[in-house]
Amino acid sequence: MGKNVDVLQGTLNLLILKAISLGPLHGYAVLLRIQQLSGERMEIQQGTLYPALYRLEHQGLIRGTWGESENNRKAKFYTLTPAGRRQFAAEQQKWEALAEVIARILGADAATALAAEAKA
């Protein structure tokens, strides 16, 4: 198991939306899902999860409904709303673009830099 990574600032919402986009989840399951998707390398602070959920629900991106959990307990399940789905797609695109740019910058060496300059 590799080293744990911290949640990058501003990405928690995206992670939550991703987790929920795969199917309705209750709060605790969101934690577990993110943990599992990260290959157990990322652990979300429990204290920050719920405020993020409250915010997303307030913005109308997710909707909470009460249902029964795996062990027959009453739990609040979150699903993506249509607005949430659109928002998730947009955020994901933005993130991928950003990641690509950052990866290119970080991966550059002297030769590619010179080539880029000559092109300009």
Added chain:
Amino acid sequence: MSLLQKMRSSLKTLLFRQAAAREIEEELHFHLEAHTADLLAKGVPEQEARRRARVDLGLPRQHAEMHRTVVGLQLLDETLADLRYGLRGLWRNKPFALTAILSLAIGIGAATAMFSVVYAVLLDVYPYADSDRTVNPIIHDPNVPDDWNWFVLNREQYAQYKAAPFFEDVFAQGGMGMQVDDNDVQQPLHITLLSGNASAFHRVPALLGRTLQPSDGDFGDKPSNIAVLGYKFWKSHYFGDKGVVGRDLKAGSNIFRIVGVMPERFTLGGAPDLYMPISQFPFPNGHYIAFAKLKPGVTPQQASAMLDPMIHQFAKAEPQFYPKQFHVRLQPLIEGFTARSKLLKNFPLLYFAVSALLLIGCGNCSLLLLARGTTRVHEFALRSAVGASRARIVRQLLVECLTISLLGSMLGVGLAYLLARLPLQLAADLFPTEAVIRINGTILAFSILIAVCAGLFFGLLPAMKYSRPQISNMLNANGRRTIASGGKGVLQVLIAAQIALTLVLLTVSTAAVGGFLRLMRMHLGYDPSNTMALYVGLGKGFAPTWAERAALAGSMKQAIETVPGVLSAAIADDFPPAGGGMSQFQLLGEENLGRDTRYTSVSPDYFKTLRISILRGRTPTEAEWRAGIPLAVVNETFVRRFSPHRDVLDRTLRTPALSTATDDMNNPQGRTFSPALKDQQIRIIGVSADAVNDGLDKTVAPNLYVNSTAAMYGFFPFVVRTRTDSHAYEHDVAHAIHQLGAKNFITVVPQSLQEMVEHENVWRTQRLVAVLLSIFAMGALVLSLVGLYSVVAYVVAQRTSEFGIRIALGAQRTGVLLLVLQSNAAVIVGGTFAGILLSLIVRSRFAQWSEYSSRSSLNILYAALLLGLAATTASLLPAFRASRVEPAIALRAE
């Protein structure tokens, strides 16, 4: 859409607060359970598993708070917390809270009430449609400035007047009297007759039933015997019975069908008892007042100029109704009130008084907030030290100030409601009959706005200053619980300003009260106490000849005088203090006729009855009176003005008042003349002292008191002096007269002469102004004293430890007393001097408005002394407490 969603989410949490909190709790509960179960599965011991789950999640309460923050309710929560905190603080410090709230309430109440009265009597008086374009038919005699007269029109003239092209509409109004039987006493009924178009002219719907309609009868129609009740008459005679429409009213020998009741503010024609169609008017050649509505864009001046030739032509045909010279001056409806109102002249003074009171009230509240704020520096420092932001502290103070302001405003509204009714209760007849005084919303809002602004400004002043305090400074032992010196300067200026304003109000009110007292003690020249005036009318056709009337007058007088308790009775057709008719006359041996004197018909014992002294000559004898010898007594002013160089006694004058040609056409009972009367000549045989005969506020007019039997009407007016209060004898006197032949007499309810004095416009005005100003001044005095007291008390409380130390070090208690007094002396003295200065300015400014106020400078001095004394007392009480400080207790209090 997203905004809508957010609002819905916020609202849901706001409205279903409990449900939202429970949901969060349940969700977290499930989370804890699930987490614990996972940990247990991993082999963690149960207790440890539960602990770790709780630690990982954090406090549930924090989550709930976070949720409210997320949905945007944090501000509300904090404000509510501030409010709770503020209310708790106010509750803990009840005297402070009460004083601050009451101060605002008194200021707001007085200002709102006063300005609502002004609004009701000046700006929103009439309920009639287009009342701003409606004009009174007025002519103005250039020889009598400041006076004006109505002109009346007969039917033909009315038709011509109505056709004038610049009038949109004209309606005619007439008046007549009848009697109605009310518990065996004949009450006079005032009836206003209206032309058929009057309802369409005014467009005021009836309260019950209907208004008069053209079909009810116009000029020349047969009388339809219907009546619409005036509101007051409906209330007094029918006690507001809603089933009155359709019933019959018996008045005199006629029966009228009641078809409606007019609303309270419809009082056309001086709030008459009944309205009837003009066809009911019994005199075919009668005259009417014609009110006109100008076409839009036509000014009263333009219309007057265009009407002038027409009215002069009318005057040529009927010269007895017009002065020799006149101009037409159509007068906007409201000016009928404003041009003669004496109260109006006092309005600026009253505005000033309530504005000052509002300022004092706001000032007081500010003082208290400021004093309290400066003593809370320690609290602010502490809050700031534990992390409160500056905005948070300011916001908390803001909420407190608003709470006080709003509570004060609410109380003020109640007070305004009570105060606004006072003027109408004290002196209803000083206001247009249409005026109904209500609290005006705009004015109220304005007063509250001022109060809130003052509260905020002075409440926030200390907050702005100390919300970012030098914490270490404030918290260290030496700086602890001291008054911050910066606030003190503002405090002192505020107190001084309050004292100055209060002093001005006191001088103004003592001047008004002094003026009123002077009016009460005014030398009238006659004695109105225990006297009454009453009219006895003769039934139609009864005692038509002079001889019969003269005999009847004698026996009636005798009948009244035999009533036990009656000291004397006399005939008099005018009752002081206001006079009746003027007449022209010519002293024989002199050329000019154009002289006017007040003409009063009296029997010889008039002077004895009213206690007017005879200075020279004599009054007619009983025999001369019975014989109708035309003799007269004149007053001093008459002598001074018309016969200054020649002895007036035994001079003869000639007056057209005794000519048959000028007989009043509207009096069906006619006049009969003494056989002894020759060529309208009267001989003067006595001179009386001057007695007020032209109203309390004017100089005495020349007066001719003529033997009443020289010319006799079909009614007898009496003045009667009784042993005690005249009201007690009213019934006996009426009974004595009726014994002479009840069927033939109509007795009108007597009036007391003292009450006539009190009904004088100037008397009521002066009394109203004096009462109002006294209330305002007392309010101001109490407010500023309480303000001063509480501020000194605050300061003293803050300096308790200092006084303790001083006393412990051997300071005399009187020394401490003086120390406290000294710190206020400058403020009190400064404020008083500023007040004296301001009073002098105000007096010179208001002199022309309050002409009856006492102008003595002593007033200012008295007021200053009173205020100085009161202010010293107010600061003495807490000072005294300071001097009694026990050093040990004071030091331990630290």
